[in-house]
Amino acid sequence: MSPARALLAKDLRAELRARQSVPAMALFSVTAFVIFHFGLDRATIEGDLASGVLWVTVLLAALLGINRLFVAEEEEGGFDGFLLAPVDRTAMLVAKAAALLLYLLLVELVAIPAFALLLLGPGLGQALPELLAVVLLVDVGIAAVGTLVAALAVHARARELLVPLLALPLLLPVLIGAARATTPLLLATGAEPVPGRWLGVLGLYDMVFGLLAYALFDFLLED
Amino acid sequence: MYGRGLRPLSIATVLALIGAFSLVFFYAPNDADQGFVQKIFYVHVPMAIVALGGFVFGAIMAIQHLRTGDRRYDMRSYVAIHLSIILGLGVLVTGSIWARASWGHWWVWDEPTLVSFLIVFLLFSCYQPLRFSIEDPERQARYASVFAITAGAFVPLNFLAVRLAQAYTHPRVLGTTGGDMPGSMRVTFLLSLVAMALLFTTLGKYEMASKHAGQQLRALRARLAAQATAR
Numbered sequence: 001m002s003p004a005r006a007l008l009a010k011d012l013r014a015e016l017r018a019r020q021s022v023p024a025m026a027l028f029s030v031t032a033f034v035i036f037h038f039g040l041d042r043a044t045i046e047g048d049l050a051s052g053v054l055w056v057t058v059l060l061a062a063l064l065g066i067n068r069l070f071v072a073e074e075e076e077g078g079f080d081g082f083l084l085a086p087v088d089r090t091a092m093l094v095a096k097a098a099a100l101l102l103y104l105l106l107v108e109l110v111a112i113p114a115f116a117l118l119l120l121g122p123g124l125g126q127a128l129p130e131l132l133a134v135v136l137l138v139d140v141g142i143a144a145v146g147t148l149v150a151a152l153a154v155h156a157r158a159r160e161l162l163v164p165l166l167a168l169p170l171l172l173p174v175l176i177g178a179a180r181a182t183t184p185l186l187l188a189t190g191a192e193p194v195p196g197r198w199l200g201v202l203g204l205y206d207m208v209f210g211l212l213a214y215a216l217f218d219f220l221l222e223d
Numbered sequence: 224m225y226g227r228g229l230r231p232l233s234i235a236t237v238l239a240l241i242g243a244f245s246l247v248f249f250y251a252p253n254d255a256d257q258g259f260v261q262k263i264f265y266v267h268v269p270m271a272i273v274a275l276g277g278f279v280f281g282a283i284m285a286i287q288h289l290r291t292g293d294r295r296y297d298m299r300s301y302v303a304i305h306l307s308i309i310l311g312l313g314v315l316v317t318g319s320i321w322a323r324a325s326w327g328h329w330w331v332w333d334e335p336t337l338v339s340f341l342i343v344f345l346l347f348s349c350y351q352p353l354r355f356s357i358e359d360p361e362r363q364a365r366y367a368s369v370f371a372i373t374a375g376a377f378v379p380l381n382f383l384a385v386r387l388a389q390a391y392t393h394p395r396v397l398g399t400t401g402g403d404m405p406g407s408m409r410v411t412f413l414l415s416l417v418a419m420a421l422l423f424t425t426l427g428k429y430e431m432a433s434k435h436a437g438q439q440l441r442a443l444r445a446r447l448a449a450q451a452t453a454r
């Protein structure tokens with residue numbers, strides 16, 4: 001088994017046993033929809049408002065997962081064990097980013113149906129394939145940047161404060177792209193095609209920050 | 224070592240600033256439709272260009288630091304980002320005043336350059352909190368460099384995303400500098416830019432010199448204390 005696969009399996013096993021991140025993130029997103037219902041005082045929403053509410057919720061839920069991503073490594077000495085092993089350090093990045101990506105997909109599996117049920121006016125049926133493409137592009141971006149930010153903040157004193165401060169501005173292009181790309185899918189008058197340029201922006205973002213995380217991650221593990 | 228050439232540089236900076244401001248007030252013509260308030264342009268735009276340049280310079284120095292492991296590059300990166308944050312605050316304040324005077328609102332969301340600048344400013348404002356909440360000095364330098372590079376790469380992507388988001392509803396006809404300026408305005412603008420860049424360099428050199436002197440002082444004190452206990 002490759003080191004990255006072993007690390008990912010370890011993370012998933014720990015998550016399955018302790019259930020720390022995914023249930024909290026899913027619960028948070030459903031709570032956020034209830035909060036948006038009362039905050040906006042609207043029974044149903046559609047169009048740009050709906051896509052904004054959906055992606056802001058996903059982004060904030062992702063912060064919870066990013067915050068916890070390396071905590072076990074830091075507290076239980078996982079970093080030391082990993083650094084002692086004769087394996088490529090990129091394995092840790094790949095495993096953690098894959099774990100975060102999986103968490104996000106699982107959360108969205110709960111959050112998007114809950115959103116359609118609780119808040120969304122127009123039906124989601126015909127827009128589903130395009131929405132899936134946007135979701136994947138967004139999640140890859142969040143996973144790359146989230147892993148980098150989590151690793152940056154894990155040794156800092158005010159870790160829980162720094163993660164949102166660092167991640168939210170860095171993820172703003174993702175939010176812009178996701179919200180703009182999803183708006184035509186959620187129109188009250190029926191879904192319209194996604195403008196290709198926003199998928200392009202999201203893809204470019206994923207590529208740039210994926211490469212950046214790959215190039216910089218080694219420096220965060222040296223000790 | 225860092226103090227060398229500071230005096231002529233300071234004098235050149237003061238002269239350039241005086242020259243730039245005299246040109247702004249006595250030479251450059253008032254703008255045809257914005258009038259006197261347009262002169263804030265000669266402070267706002269050079270400050271924005273220098274601040275963005277400083278952020279990029281900080282990122283380049285951070286790359287150098289990670290490549291060579293030389294702490295001096297980290298210090299340069301820190302000083303550049305630190306000064307750029309201060310200039311950035313000036314950019315936002317002057318931009319806001321200009322927006323109020325010419326568009327009637329303190330903040331306008333459909334001005335992509337201003338909005339992108341705010342986001343970049345917010346991101347770089349995390350540089351110091353991140354840096355100073357890591358205790359080990361060697362790790363502090365390394366992590367700060369990683370952040371500086373990430374944030375530096377974020378700048379162009381962010382500008383692209385914000386500009387596209389605006390272009391969706393507001394097609395832009397003119398660039399931010401106003402396309403073609405009359406010659407007298409261009410000269411004034413260029414001198415203001417040079418003066419601002421000189422100011423940035425001088426302040427940066429002063430901060431580097433002061434940091435270096437502080438480090439030397441601490442090393443000497445430690446040596447003195449070691450000698451005192453040995454005696």
